[in-house]
Amino acid sequence: TQSIEALIRKPIKELIDELDPAEFWQIHRSTVVRVDAVNHVSRDFRGKQIVHVKGSEEKLEVSRTFNHLFKQM
Numbered sequence: 001t002q003s004i005e006a007l008i009r010k011p012i013k014e015l016i017d018e019l020d021p022a023e024f025w026q027i028h029r030s031t032v033v034r035v036d037a038v039n040h041v042s043r044d045f046r047g048k049q050i051v052h053v054k055g056s057e058e059k060l061e062v063s064r065t066f067n068h069l070f071k072q073m
Contacts, residue, residue, distance in 0.1 A: 012026065012029070012030065012032065015032065016032065019032070022035070023035055023036070025066070025069050026066060027051060027060060027061075027062045027063065027066045027069070028060070028061060028062065028063045028066065029063065029065075031060055033051060033053070033060065037053055037054050038051055038052070038053065038054070039052045039053060039054040040052050041062070041070050044061075048061055048062065049061070049062035049067055049070055050062070
């Protein structure tokens with residue numbers, strides 16, 4: 001659900017391999033988001049992409065490595 005946040009004691013690489021890549025995207029070395037939980041993506045004053053999560057004030061920075069994921073949105 002939108003209000004669930006999980007702390008998982010497993011390397012993120014293992015977790016990503018278990019998740020459906022159409023539903024979950026890694027956006028930073030320590031952050032994975034559910035694609036349908038993304039409200040919108042903006043850029044900050046430095047030009048970095050920022051993910052705005054639906055139903056939350058939380059803003060998550062996208063690392064350069066994962067910027068390509070949002071070109072299709």
